[in-house]
Amino acid sequence: MQTGLSFLKSFGVTMRRFFESYVDDAKWFFKGGFGMRYSAEALPTRQSPTEGRGIFVVQYPKERLPLPERYRGFPMLLYDEDPAQLRCVACGMCARVCPPQCIWIERATDPETGKALRAPASFHIDIGICMSCGFCAEFCPFDAIKMDNNYEIALFQGGDAFLFDKEKLSRPTSHHAEIHPTAYAEELASKKK
Ligand code: SF4
Ligand code: SF4
Known part of the structure; x- marks a missing residue:
């Protein structure tokens, strides 16, 4: 009962x-x-x-x-206007601090003089290894790498399908401003100081 x-x-x-x-x-x-x-x-x-x-x-x-503004998906490389002109200067800081070591950068060189340029010739992140910790974005001295809010990245292929290159990682700064309005405003304010 x-x-x-x-x-x-x-x-x-x-x-x-x-x-x-x-x-x-x-x-x-x-x-x-x-x-x-x-x-x-x-x-x-x-x-x-x-x-x-x-x-x-x-x-x-x-x-x-x-998604909340502080949600972290996977890293993205920012450019201001021209997708060929990334903010990244290939300093290598992000690759050094990345805990699972899934960032690989090759610095560009001047074809005539052979001198190193402040730009990456290639930039790869293995998104299959990345653990979305955000260290790369935290440590970048140039605000060149930020965490995107993407999460639907499942693929049927294995192997190097998750090895994202510069083109796949590039996003306009306006995208960063749109998904992180507070952080972006803080960055602008700190640059004006
Ligand atoms: S993304 Fe930032 S930290 Fe990484 S190499 Fe480029 S400028 Fe340096
Ligand atoms: S989010 Fe973390 S694991 Fe992913 S690339 Fe950046 S530092 Fe490496």
Whole structure:
């Protein structure tokens, strides 16, 4: 008898949560359409352990939760305007601090004089080994390497398919500014000092 009552009680909780999901969905729908229920405005309430109501499942990949600004995916190399002109000066600092040693840089040389140039001839990161620690971005003295917010990098191929070269790693600075607005503003402010 006791077991039956406990079952009914817990089933009641599940059903209440189930119906509350739709009530909450409707509330956010009337505020701004379907996209609103996973918006930055809605999530703090919906995911709150005290204010959250209902049972929520994100319909990935149709729906995605917004990533926090400090989320770290994999490294990217920044360029300001021309993709051929990376900020990187091939100092090698990132490769030295990388814990699993998955960065390889070859410095460019002047074809006429043979003198070393402040640019990488090649820059590779084995994304299959990278552990997204962010040390490379932390230590780069030129703000040339930052952590992207990418995470959907699964591939069917093995081998060197995860060995990303300069082209695959390059992103415009505007992308960095868009996904890291606070950090980017801080960088600009520190450069003005
Ligand atoms: S990304 Fe930064 S730390 Fe790495 S080699 Fe280029 S300038 Fe140096
Ligand atoms: S994020 Fe960490 S592991 Fe990945 S390349 Fe940078 S330093 Fe290496």
